[in-house]
Amino acid sequence: MGGDKAVLTGVHFMSGDIACAEGAIAAGCRFFAGYPITPATEIAEHMAARMPEVGGIYIQMEDEIASIAAVIGASYAGLKAMTATSGPGFSLMQENIGLAVMTEAPCVIVDVMRGGPSTGQPTLPGQQDVMQVKWGSHGDYEIIALAPSSVQEMFDFTVEAFNLAETYRVPTFVMADEIVAHMWERVVIPPPENIRIVNRKKPSVSRDDYMPFMPDDDLVPPMACFGEGYRFHATGLTHDERGYPRTQDSEVQTRLVQRLCDKIRKNADKIVRVEEVMLDDADVVVVAYGIVARSALSAVRRAREQGVKAGLLRLITLWPFPGKHVAKAAEKAKAIIVPEMNCGQIVREVERAAKTTPAYHVPKLGENPHTPMEIFAAIRRHG
Amino acid sequence: MAGAFEHPFAVYLRAAMIPHIWCSGCGNGVILNAFIHALDELRMDLDKFVVVSGIGCIGRTAGYTNVDSFHTTHGRAIPFATGVKLAKPELEVVVISGDGDLFAIGGNHFIHAARRNIGIKVICANNFNYGMTGGQVGPTTPLEALTTTTPYGNVEHPFNLVHLATASGATYVARWTTLHVRMLTMSIKKLLQRKGFSFIEVVSPCPEIYGRRNNMRTGLEMMEWFRKASVIANFSDPAKAEITPEKIVVGEFVDIEKPTYEQLLYGKIAKIVKKE
Numbered sequence: 290m291g292g293d294k295a296v297l298t299g300v301h302f303m304s305g306d307i308a309c310a311e312g313a314i315a316a317g318c319r320f321f322a323g324y325p326i327t328p329a330t331e332i333a334e335h336m337a338a339r340m341p342e343v344g345g346i347y348i349q350m351e352d353e354i355a356s357i358a359a360v361i362g363a364s365y366a367g368l369k370a371m372t373a374t375s376g377p378g379f380s381l382m383q384e385n386i387g388l389a390v391m392t393e394a395p396c397v398i399v400d401v402m403r404g405g406p407s408t409g410q411p412t413l414p415g416q417q418d419v420m421q422v423k424w425g426s427h428g429d430y431e432i433i434a435l436a437p438s439s440v441q442e443m444f445d446f447t448v449e450a451f452n453l454a455e456t457y458r459v460p461t462f463v464m465a466d467e468i469v470a471h472m473w474e475r476v477v478i479p480p481p482e483n484i485r486i487v488n489r490k491k492p493s494v495s496r497d498d499y500m501p502f503m504p505d506d507d508l509v510p511p512m513a514c515f516g517e518g519y520r521f522h523a524t525g526l527t528h529d530e531r532g533y534p535r536t537q538d539s540e541v542q543t544r545l546v547q548r549l550c551d552k553i554r555k556n557a558d559k560i561v562r563v564e565e566v567m568l569d570d571a572d573v574v575v576v577a578y579g580i581v582a583r584s585a586l587s588a589v590r591r592a593r594e595q596g597v598k599a600g601l602l603r604l605i606t607l608w609p610f611p612g613k614h615v616a617k618a619a620e621k622a623k624a625i626i627v628p629e630m631n632c633g634q635i636v637r638e639v640e641r642a643a644k645t646t647p648a649y650h651v652p653k654l655g656e657n658p659h660t661p662m663e664i665f666a667a668i669r670r671h672g
Numbered sequence: 673m674a675g676a677f678e679h680p681f682a683v684y685l686r687a688a689m690i691p692h693i694w695c696s697g698c699g700n701g702v703i704l705n706a707f708i709h710a711l712d713e714l715r716m717d718l719d720k721f722v723v724v725s726g727i728g729c730i731g732r733t734a735g736y737t738n739v740d741s742f743h744t745t746h747g748r749a750i751p752f753a754t755g756v757k758l759a760k761p762e763l764e765v766v767v768i769s770g771d772g773d774l775f776a777i778g779g780n781h782f783i784h785a786a787r788r789n790i791g792i793k794v795i796c797a798n799n800f801n802y803g804m805t806g807g808q809v810g811p812t813t814p815l816e817a818l819t820t821t822t823p824y825g826n827v828e829h830p831f832n833l834v835h836l837a838t839a840s841g842a843t844y845v846a847r848w849t850t851l852h853v854r855m856l857t858m859s860i861k862k863l864l865q866r867k868g869f870s871f872i873e874v875v876s877p878c879p880e881i882y883g884r885r886n887n888m889r890t891g892l893e894m895m896e897w898f899r900k901a902s903v904i905a906n907f908s909d910p911a912k913a914e915i916t917p918e919k920i921v922v923g924e925f926v927d928i929e930k931p932t933y934e935q936l937l938y939g940k941i942a943k944i945v946k947k948e
Contacts, residue, residue, distance in 0.1 A: 319759075320759055341940060341941045341944040345941075346759065346937070348754070348758060350754075350784075351751075351781060351784040355751035355781055355784070356751075358745075358748040358754075358755065359755030359758070360755060361755065362724075362742075362752040362753060362754060362757075364755075366755065366760040367759060370755070370759075384745055385745055385748060387745075515756060515763060516719065516720055516760050516762070516763050517719075520719065520739050521740060521741075522741045522742070525743060525744065525745055526743065533688065533689060533735065534735060
């Protein structure tokens, strides 16, 4: 439904929240459940207007717990589904994010990060949820998280998030921040034939032979949906390949949880994306992501102008963490600078990957991201 | 399982999931039995049927019924079912869960689903306590009842579920006990044939966990309470139907029609798509 209305091919002037919503629709999202929260509300508002035009569903649920539950339900009924929120709502979603992981429900969750903890700074940017997205739900698991730096990337990465979610049957996150969400920039939306779309693998066996959690070689099980005649069961309990609960069986638990982790870990080289700028001879490497990466790029260029061999490693994929790229950049570098809008989160992963090369965190809290001068000063200090 | 002696209802159950986890004297089997009878009598299309449960003893029902089924996190069966129903409104979506799951941790979802009149069907096994975790006080535990977390007697007023459902906007509301098997089956058939948000409370014995602390040590004693206390009064005022030791008003309380959420929503979508 709504084919020609689904992809607004052309050049636009948009906010990041709107671009995110358009990216979702272009990717085939036809179900949005959410709850209003600054600074993600405009995604819901735009979805409320646009979803009916493409024959899709918008529902405002009673809270974020219900929103993510409805998204998982819609995903199991066969639709590409999304929700969008910010810190407090993201916290409420954590339990059912674990359910989406455990039942391998493809879905996209947008977290427009603001200043926390708690209600914090609703209208101001932050990067304080980048560990919560990895570790926020209980139990052991892997997810995929992308960090857009521009309004264009709010479109592009939301499309990519759906493709990754469908490929790996895993909740996939767009970790935006208040600035990329509310900023207005030029966005180019390509014609539909130039947008790569991935749909989940369907089972090729009959009902009697179908096992909903029996993986293929890529560790991802083909997915039947409700109403297709497979009559299958799914549960948040530890389950075997049939989907039946096996809560007392340590072998089943090991096999399941290890596979849920391995399907991301063993495919990490295919999933991970970074942007490398002037890293070949870099003595000082700035590792940054999201809106901060734009200041970092400016700082690196200024340093080069002044004869300092600086380079930028921009993390596009936050999770799985691009450890190999960090390790490679660290080999020749004297120092790594990690500016983040938090008190030190991704820097821990950088330190693990960089081994002996020291990593210096540059925190920033409050209203604005780091200025290029602040990052430049850190390059000079440690370079 | 195939063969001359296959049970006529075998098609409705996942044999590999049996034996079930329920205690002797539990009412959950009666509820599942009535549910399957209703499915069978209505000749429901099992390929277009989804059972969703939350957490708790009765929550295992989703796994036992041989249809598309999903066992959610605690309290979240209704919002999950909401997503399913909106994505594929042609599916019959039934939530079978317990009083703690639906009305404590999931209470907010229940009232909003009823308010929207989304066409999902909810069957609640009310056993007056949290059975699976060993018998703690819940939102329907009677005043003064003894549970593991009210060792001196319950001082919380319980919900009157049929009143709550009616006030929240449910279009079909009934209450039965597991003693009323035929009425319950008839009522589930009606529930499955209604369009809007429909609700049945089934008062269910939990002798092993609840009853034995409250002078009803066996399933029989609990059923005896239901027999003595039950009064069938169809379309009586749900506000006056609080469950007390002396009186359990059972019957149908509401059976009305109003546009469902999915009818209104898909109606809007059809108009907007056409205009485009």
